[in-house]
Amino acid sequence: MSDIYSAIKDDHDRHRELLKRIANTSGASDDRKQAWQEFYNDVKSHGAAEEETFYSKLISKTWGQDSARHSVHEHQQIDDLLEELRDMDMAEGAWLQKFKTLRHDYEHHIDEEEDEVFARAREVISEDEIEGYGARFLERKKEERKLIEQKREDSLED
Numbered sequence: 001m002s003d004i005y006s007a008i009k010d011d012h013d014r015h016r017e018l019l020k021r022i023a024n025t026s027g028a029s030d031d032r033k034q035a036w037q038e039f040y041n042d043v044k045s046h047g048a049a050e051e052e053t054f055y056s057k058l059i060s061k062t063w064g065q066d067s068a069r070h071s072v073h074e075h076q077q078i079d080d081l082l083e084e085l086r087d088m089d090m091a092e093g094a095w096l097q098k099f100k101t102l103r104h105d106y107e108h109h110i111d112e113e114e115d116e117v118f119a120r121a122r123e124v125i126s127e128d129e130i131e132g133y134g135a136r137f138l139e140r141k142k143e144e145r146k147l148i149e150q151k152r153e154d155s156l157e158d
């Protein structure tokens, strides 16, 4: 079993690796396409699961509210970049430029989660709850992964 902090941190480490891999590949190569697809799907389901299991708890307590709102706002900005990149041609220089922005912003986001947000969460989530939150996070993430395309279509219709 994995506690909520290790579950999130494991994902972040995988995302850092994927970002590095994407940056080290070129043009519209199969390697880049594959790493990008994995990054896109994993970050989307990770962010949604974080909001539903982790930030929803944090936001219920005054102590965590501002920090949770800040992070959820960043999720929206990251999501916008993910969608813009998805619609752009990977072989173009402009794609890599925007990807660099995404990498910078996303790395900042996850560093902040691991430092500031985790510290605040420890004030809100008790030690004996962290395994349960970890399990719910992983379960939710699995569900969210199946919903990515559906949610995307819904948001385009709005």
Ligand SMILES: [Fe+2]
Pocket: 047, 050, 071, 075, 109, 113
């Ligand atoms: Fe996040």
Ligand SMILES: [Fe+2]
Pocket: 008, 012, 046, 050, 110, 113
């Ligand atoms: Fe995260």
